[in-house]
Amino acid sequence: MKQIVLVVGASGVGKDTLLKEAQNKMSFNFVKRYITREPDKNEQNYYVEENAFEVLKNSDFFISSWEAHNNKYGISKNQIKDGLNIISISRGAIKDFETNFQNVITIEVTLPKDVLYERLKNRARESEEEIINRLNRVYEKIVAKNLIYFDNSQNLKTSTKKFVEILNEIKNK
Numbered sequence: 001m002k003q004i005v006l007v008v009g010a011s012g013v014g015k016d017t018l019l020k021e022a023q024n025k026m027s028f029n030f031v032k033r034y035i036t037r038e039p040d041k042n043e044q045n046y047y048v049e050e051n052a053f054e055v056l057k058n059s060d061f062f063i064s065s066w067e068a069h070n071n072k073y074g075i076s077k078n079q080i081k082d083g084l085n086i087i088s089i090s091r092g093a094i095k096d097f098e099t100n101f102q103n104v105i106t107i108e109v110t111l112p113k114d115v116l117y118e119r120l121k122n123r124a125r126e127s128e129e130e131i132i133n134r135l136n137r138v139y140e141k142i143v144a145k146n147l148i149y150f151d152n153s154q155n156l157k158t159s160t161k162k163f164v165e166i167l168n169e170i171k172n173k
């Protein structure tokens with residue numbers, strides 16, 4: 001049986017970091033994304049040029065694809081395996097998975113705004129202006145069939161431990 005765990009949340013809340021840490025501790029299928037930008041150190045993505053991305057998209061290679069912050073993202077069909085599949089996606093893509101799979105759980109990673117600001121600043125991937133734009137983005141409430149909230153404001157070790165526990169609980173349900 002294919003089980004899908006979607007990880008969503010505002011830019012900088014720590015989705016990729018939590019996934020990378022959890023990946024070191026468990027053997028579930030952590031699904032890589034196709035992205036039209038080169039990965040930073042917390043990510044393990046397939047980098048594809050924009051033209052190649054469009055070719056893949058038009059040949060029905062993706063379950064879901066979306067655009068965020070001027071980059072294109074896609075999840076390929078061939079990566080979903082039997083067992084637990086864990087995927088970091090945009091909230092707008094939740095429906096694509098809920099339509100295609102029966103067993104879908106969504107984890108929304110959250111942070112208080114002041115902590116998010118510090119994390120984005122320390123990550124130093126965006127300019128101050130881009131960071132402020134990200135913080136001011138108004139997100140609508142997430143609509144998902146099975147939604148779990150995960151607060152990532154504790155230190156990485158504590159948060160990772162909690163995150164791993166949640167994934168194991170989902171697996172053992």
Ligand SMILES: Nc1ncnc2c1ncn2[C@@H]1O[C@H](COP(=O)(O)OP(=O)(O)OP(=O)(O)O)[C@@H](O)[C@H]1O
Pocket residue numbers: 009010011012013014015016017018042119120122123152153154155156157159
């Ligand atoms: N629990 C934590 N404690 C301290 N720092 C953290 C924690 N989780 C993540 N970080 C740091 O916060 C920053 C943002 O994390 P990350 O890049 O994983 O976010 P993201 O949600 O994947 O963002 P995006 O959607 O923009 O890719 C990184 O610099 C990361 O090292």
